[in-house]
Amino acid sequence: MQANRLALRFVNGIEWAIRDAREVVGRTPYDVVLRRDKLEVRHYRAGSTKPQYALPVLLVPPLMVKPFIFDLYPGRSLVAALLQRGFDVYLVDFGEPDAADAYVTLEHYVLDWLPAAADAVRTDSGQSELSILGYCMGGLFALSHVAANRDVSVRNIVTIGAPIDFEKMGLLAWVAKHGGDQIEGIARRIGNIPGGLSSIGFRLLSPMKNVTRYSDLFMNLWSEEYVNGFDAMNQWIGQFIDYPQGAFLQFYKEFVRHNKLVKGELRIGDRTANLRDVEASILAFAGDSDQVATVAASRAITDAVGSDDTEFIVVPGGHMGVFAGSRAPELVWRPAADWLAERSQAKRRATRRRTGTAAARKSTEKRKRPPSRAKRGAKGANAGSKT
Numbered sequence: 001m002q003a004n005r006l007a008l009r010f011v012n013g014i015e016w017a018i019r020d021a022r023e024v025v026g027r028t029p030y031d032v033v034l035r036r037d038k039l040e041v042r043h044y045r046a047g048s049t050k051p052q053y054a055l056p057v058l059l060v061p062p063l064m065v066k067p068f069i070f071d072l073y074p075g076r077s078l079v080a081a082l083l084q085r086g087f088d089v090y091l092v093d094f095g096e097p098d099a100a101d102a103y104v105t106l107e108h109y110v111l112d113w114l115p116a117a118a119d120a121v122r123t124d125s126g127q128s129e130l131s132i133l134g135y136c137m138g139g140l141f142a143l144s145h146v147a148a149n150r151d152v153s154v155r156n157i158v159t160i161g162a163p164i165d166f167e168k169m170g171l172l173a174w175v176a177k178h179g180g181d182q183i184e185g186i187a188r189r190i191g192n193i194p195g196g197l198s199s200i201g202f203r204l205l206s207p208m209k210n211v212t213r214y215s216d217l218f219m220n221l222w223s224e225e226y227v228n229g230f231d232a233m234n235q236w237i238g239q240f241i242d243y244p245q246g247a248f249l250q251f252y253k254e255f256v257r258h259n260k261l262v263k264g265e266l267r268i269g270d271r272t273a274n275l276r277d278v279e280a281s282i283l284a285f286a287g288d289s290d291q292v293a294t295v296a297a298s299r300a301i302t303d304a305v306g307s308d309d310t311e312f313i314v315v316p317g318g319h320m321g322v323f324a325g326s327r328a329p330e331l332v333w334r335p336a337a338d339w340l341a342e343r344s345q346a347k348r349r350a351t352r353r354r355t356g357t358a359a360a361r362k363s364t365e366k367r368k369r370p371p372s373r374a375k376r377g378a379k380g381a382n383a384g385s386k387t
Contacts, residue, residue, distance in 0.1 A: 028071045028079045030091075034120035038095025039113050041120045042067075043088075044079050052086025053344035055155060056125040058118060059091040062137035063247065064240050067093045069135070072324055078333055085337040087344070088125055092117035097244045102191050104244035106144075106251060107269045114145045122153065131156035131340055135323050136293060137251075139284075140164065143301070144261065146280060148273040156343045157278070158336050160285045160323050163297030164275070164304060165262045166255060170294055184249060193243035262304050275301075281309040283339045285332050287322030288314050311339065 034041035061067045071079040082089045121130050134142040139162025146154050260266040264274040282305055286298035302310040315331040
């Protein structure tokens with residue numbers, strides 16, 4: 001066994017040293033169904049396999065990262081996992097901002113680009129409804145889009161590591177409270193927020209891993225999966241993209257400092273994004289050791305929305321691990337696919353609430369929500385007309 005590992009370590013080490021790590025990620029083939037300036041909507045190919053479920057799934061990445069995080073490498077690809085389960089999979093790529101995009105604000109993402117992506121998915125798939133799965137800020141975009149645009153065609157929303165109550169963000173909430181003016185002032189001076197700053201921030205979350213990661217790589221060079229994972233995560237952290245200045249300032253002020261999304265006070269352009277107007281079915285995941293999107297900040301989703309079909313699941317992992325760690329396929333991707341499968345038939349039907357298994361999650365919460373504000377108003381109006 002040791003001799004075999006030594007030989008594999010030598011061979012894999014040579015291959016790792018000479019290969020282009022960028023070729024590891026984003027390997028699932030796709031067609032582009034919409035391209036407008038930097039905006040792109042991809043439709044992933046499933047070969048000869050036809051989708052088993054009627055509703056297509058639109059994947060929404062956060063800002064700052066490249067969308068290959070949904071397709072890291074063979075065996076660790078959410079795109080491939082959903083295709084194998086029989087879903088029709090699409091992804092929106094907002095592109096990489098440059099200096100000319102400093103003016104880009106949340107209105108561009110929520111009121112223009114995401115609605116255009118959803119429309120492209122409906123047109124290409126021939127379906128009138130769809131599901132959206134968003135990671136981190138991608139989940140916030142999905143919720144904000146449905147709330148602000150009243151998009152009833154979005155039947156299901158899955159969020160992974162998406163915080164909405166920023167007063168429960170731990171250290172970030174403290175920094176926002178005590179250093180908000182200084183942070184905004186720096187952002188106004190430097191323009192777009194460099195992706196390198198985000199990379200440094202994520203590396204600082206796990207300082208010891210940065211010290212030991214190459215020694216760990218050497219000890220595990222015998223494992224092709226470990227080497228692929230090392231390169232993929234390096235590509236993730238090392239290729240953060242710039243954050244448009246306008247969107248950053250708006251997000252920091254409205255979401256982080258004043259917590260307007262969870263309060264129902266968020267204005268995007270001329271519209272109010274009140275989560276009580278979101279009646280799509282909701283599944284939210286949080287990592288128990290996530291320092292970016294804490295469990296408490298993410299749990300608030302199920303209380304804030306107007307849906308009566310919500311589920312919240314806490315799984316082991318940090319901010320990146322909950323989305324694409326070694327246990328994510330088992331603890332996040334599979335439950336998400338099961339949940340979507342029950343809600344992705346051609347016609348709406350009553351959904352059966354799952355109890356799940358203890359092994360599949362650390363904590364699960366399901367709640368029967370009271371009627372949304374719109375439903376309460378209608379009920380009150382009907383009651384009044386009868387008297």
